[in-house]
Amino acid sequence: MKSAMPEQVEISSEDSSSSDADDDVEECKQPSADFTMDQPAKELSSEEWLLRRAKGYQEYMNQIRVPTLRGSLIPFTSWIGLGRSIKQLYGQPLHYLTNIRLKQWDQSRIGAEDEQIPLDTTIHPYKAEASIWLIEEVHRLTTSHHHLAKLWLADPMHHAFIDPIFPQLRA
Numbered sequence: 001m002k003s004a005m006p007e008q009v010e011i012s013s014e015d016s017s018s019s020d021a022d023d024d025v026e027e028c029k030q031p032s033a034d035f036t037m038d039q040p041a042k043e044l045s046s047e048e049w050l051l052r053r054a055k056g057y058q059e060y061m062n063q064i065r066v067p068t069l070r071g072s073l074i075p076f077t078s079w080i081g082l083g084r085s086i087k088q089l090y091g092q093p094l095h096y097l098t099n100i101r102l103k104q105w106d107q108s109r110i111g112a113e114d115e116q117i118p119l120d121t122t123i124h125p126y127k128a129e130a131s132i133w134l135i136e137e138v139h140r141l142t143t144s145h146h147h148l149a150k151l152w153l154a155d156p157m158h159h160a161f162i163d164p165i166f167p168q169l170r171a
Helices: 046-063 079-090 096-108 125-142 145-154
Strands: none
Touching: 046 125, 046 145, 079 096, 079 125, 096 125, 096 145
């Protein structure tokens, strides 16, 4: 049994004066005069590309909801270590700005008297985790993609602070 061939539809422009419309083989038509093939595609500058990327990133991060139920008590020795544990426990990325803030908090301890003391003996783990989630929510919901793009443009290693964790988003 042969399957039916799909019907072929001829597509032609209104200004076509071809009298060979009934031919089985159609010739390629030339593009209209208002479109030239030699026009280069508009290339995006690095600023425009970063702005688009930052906009997509911020829109994506805005869709991820901060967990309302806490998993468990997380012991930690550094802010970056706590952030890493949170990402693993909840399966969520942290915002670029949150990752930068955790790094800054760790750097601010350098040279302090209690630098070698694990942070979870100074700050209760629940309070530390709640602080991170609060800052994360602010970054996810209020950060401008223009601000992100400006920061990324100034930092060629910005991708090191963008988490590769992609959770399933609810539709």
